[in-house]
Amino acid sequence: MKKSSRVQVVLALVLLAASVFFFIKLSPARESQHGDAYFYDLEEQKLFVAPRGSIPPINGIKGVAMTAVRAIVIATNGNPADKKHLQIAYLEKYSPDIKQLFEEVRQARAAGRSEEGRIDRRQVHSNTWVRRLHDSEWQSLDTAEGKNIASEWNRPGPDGRAPVVCSP
Secondary structure, eight states: OOHHHHHHHHHHHHHHHHHHHHHHHHHHHTTOSSSSSEEEEEETTTEEEEETOOOBOOTTTTTTTTTTTEOOOOOOSSSSTGGEEEEEEEEEEHHHHHHHHHHHHHHHHEEEEEGGGGGGHHHHHTEEEOOOTOSSSOOEETHHHHHHHHHHSSOTTTTTTOOOEOOO
């Protein structure tokens, strides 16, 4: 096998592994519905806590419809207990269509029906939108910029420690 062919195979395997990772991480159907998660109110510009199973966008702190999105909060020094080093890595929300579908699946599951097959997993990435806290534009997770936003935080800091995702 030529060197360039091997490089292409390795690159394809890395991309496949990354796709599987993001699929598992971002799929509300597989995500634990218990506990809390961080959300960010775009109107109030404040971080708050809501049930993990909430499908963003959700109502904001003051009840304003669809003004809050999930906030991926990290501890930049690798220690989630050190509140001084917490920061928002990025924000995420779902398109109205996929949000509605996720909610319908959740309702069906609560009624004892399995509706998992209704979700076309290939559409999850294109309907998951991410942005940095101070960006104005949302990027689809299936674009190069979206993938960059969702992964750029995961690099060791100047002290060599890797950041970690935090829960409230």
